[in-house]
Amino acid sequence: MRRPLIFVTNDDSYRSKGIELLVEMMRKLGDVVVVAPTTQQSGKSHSITVNEPLRCHKIAQEEGYQAYICSGTPVDCVKIGFNMIMKDRIPDLLVSGINHGSNASINTIYSGTMAAVFEGCAVNIPSIGFSLDCHKSDADFNHCIPAIEKITKDVLERGLDEGVCLNINFPEKEIKGIKVCHQAKAYWNEDFVERKDPMGHSYFWLTGVYNCMDEDNGADYNMLSKGYASITPMHVDFTSYKVLDKYKTRFE
């Protein structure tokens, strides 16, 4: 039986500790193609590079393993990976991460890690994002290994429902268990820090404080805070179906 083909990417760049571990783990489970951003792409969400060209270079090739770096965003990496590098073979799985920082709750929409996952999901490839609730560049990911292996093997064997992908977040330390959750309702409250340049002109740094408005135990952020790994099944459909009929009456 042919080994499965696993596509690996992230948003922290190819040099991050999180992707190094993920690649090492995936190489035990299948053939691996990595296309990762050359530089840090945190907060790049689903952005694509349309007004400037992309550069892409192969940095490693061994039996069952190829790695490339790409000058663009995580979504650019997926597009280049699927349409240029892997165009003769559709990957069996896309994994993104392990992100240095949680992508639970509203963070999903800002996340480059999850954007790559959505891009895979949009073309019907089983796709999983892995994130750790710790931003440190030397974060310890070892306690996540058993859960990542178990979930990845399960998805390689049984796939995911059509149009569904997974957003998986791990607590910084010991994992109490796994909980399947919904995205917690929350927002970031921004505080701009003003500085002056040497010419006396103002510039601003974006900083923010996370506000959770969801007290439900089924919400990903809440379970993560309590020490559980959260799995949020997601899809690429923003439609609010619950108001569809009501708004037909109102607006048509």
Next chain:
Amino acid sequence: MRRPLIFVTNDDSYRSKGIELLVEMMRKLGDVVVVAPTTQQSGKSHSITVNEPLRCHKIAQEEGYQAYICSGTPVDCVKIGFNMIMKDRIPDLLVSGINHGSNASINTIYSGTMAAVFEGCAVNIPSIGFSLDCHKSDADFNHCIPAIEKITKDVLERGLDEGVCLNINFPEKEIKGIKVCHQAKAYWNEDFVERKDPMGHSYFWLTGVYNCMDEDNGADYNMLSKGYASITPMHVDFTSYKVLDKYKTRFE
């Protein structure tokens, strides 16, 4: 009675024809604050600027009207607008656009126009994105005016359901009617165009072809293609609720 406060932004930059018309229309309905990107931000999705500082300048002030330009993305513009410029008064409405190009279907997730709308929606401000199915910089928006006025007045009066925003797309020419739709299932099939720089090194341009996989008449792209204006009610929640219980059994 105090005039409503309307926040206007877009992703095509403050100099685009679409935002000029939208500002003109909104000034008839309320006090207006504009914070628009200094430069073109198409395809920037929900990205935020975290690794470099932002610049922001006031470019106009009259009775009931202020306009600013911001060096960042559409989401940066909303964050700066809400948390710095308008921090003493919460806007009654956010409008984004009118975008030069459709944001129906999968385009939603790449769109800076809709990202601004989601950012408003996340903090519970009624938010609407307007887009025209034509990319030309000198596109004609006049046929959209009556529908924009009608919908905007309706939302100013009656609000929107909590957590719901609107993605509204207009056909390039005459509007046959208004249809409330779901987001069409589709994807972009990319084709990278390779060029060589003067040093002989390759670089790539991202180009793509839209593939609609949704034949349902209730899908926004399909209605738009038939000459209707589409209204897709949306929310900022990626959770796939339909598999939640099944995946609890599978993964917990």
